[in-house]
Amino acid sequence: MDAIDDLSRWMMTEGRCCGDPVKVVSHFCTTLIEAGVPLWRVNIGQRFANPLLIAWGVVWTPESTESYDVTHDVMLTDSYVGSSFEYILAHRRPLHKNLRGLDPEADHISYHEFAEAGGTDYYATLLYYGDGSLHGCTFVTQSDSGFTAENLEMIEASLPGLSCALEPVTMRKSSRSLLRTYLGDGPSDAVWNGSIKRGELTALDAVVMFTDLRGFTALSDSASEEDVFETLNTYFDVVVQAVEEAGGDVLKFMGDGILSIFSGAGGRSRADQCRQAAQAAQKALAGLAAVNGARAATGHPPLAIGIGINAGRVSYGNIGSPGRLDFTVLGAAVNLASRIEGLTKSTGHSVLASASVAAAAPDLFESCGRYNVRGVSTPVEVFFLRGDAT
Structure with missing residues (x-):
């Protein structure tokens, strides 16, 4: 032997x-x-x-x-x-x-x-x-x-x-x-390599996309826990797949909210990042339409989502206590993406973006006016993704 x-x-x-x-x-x-x-x-x-x-x-x-x-x-x-x-x-x-x-x-x-x-x-x-x-x-x-x-x-x-x-x-x-x-591909690599410690932040230019499921509170109140979890998993699956196929990372699930980021990794320009986010939004809407077709066949109500997209400087890293950390992205650009998503409830559009995104991809977005946004002193101009009026 x-x-x-x-x-x-x-x-x-x-x-x-x-x-x-x-x-x-x-x-x-x-x-x-x-x-x-x-x-x-x-x-x-x-x-x-x-x-x-x-x-x-x-x-x-x-x-x-x-x-x-x-x-x-x-x-x-x-x-x-x-x-x-x-x-x-x-x-x-x-x-x-x-x-x-x-x-x-x-x-x-x-x-x-x-x-x-x-x-x-x-x-x-x-x-x-x-x-x-x-x-x-x-x-x-x-x-x-x-x-x-x-x-x-x-x-x-x-x-x-x-x-x-x-x-x-x-x-x-x-x-x-x-x-x-x-954590997604990019952040997980950073954590694995030990480059992000507690309190250490990495700043980068990125496009942030915030997605929210419409009517989630009413669904939680009226449906069984099993139905709520199944609906959430279906919605998450659609959005995550869309984001990852477009080259982005899903960083966090916040209740029924999803925070995603499109970074400049690989030398991608701001225009590339904005187009990736727009592509992810389109894929998410298309995926949700297919899901709604199946839900209609079984007598379930359709699902609707709102998507807010913004570009700017963000910081990401680990925050928390010495014994319990959370990986997240912080910054005014993240907050504005969330606020812009909230405007989808009243503007008649499923996808809205900031001026910084529209300027980088002018053929994809069209202005739908200025709106007051909580936390911003002056009205903010927002742009809808062409072809996605609801």
């Missing part, structure tokens, strides 16, 4: 430090093959601590090595229910299965798919991490003799080294994924 000892040393040194799961799994599989284990397909699955993703993993074949993500929804489908991953995690023991002579009714569809592709034998087993979490890996061969007892002994002997290499990768991916889920 000298080859396995060498593999374990590599995993605990170079593999652990490289931070590349594809490289780790590729080296793991090729070394086992060179040691005589007839691998054809290997799947190393890692569980996530994340409200959106439940797992990630790496699939190796002789042709390629690729990573993948698994959402919580997949766990409710036939692809997981009854699978080897479900079995080994539930029973905490390996599973060895001959892929010849499968039962068309009782055996999981994955076994049949591997058998149809030429697989002859299947082995699923566990990876154990230092935090007590369990992770799964599966091995398939096309060898006529299947996996021998010696093959399985070599696989099991190599797993502690593989765990040593992949556990820090999994921990980092989980942490970064959580940051991104709650």
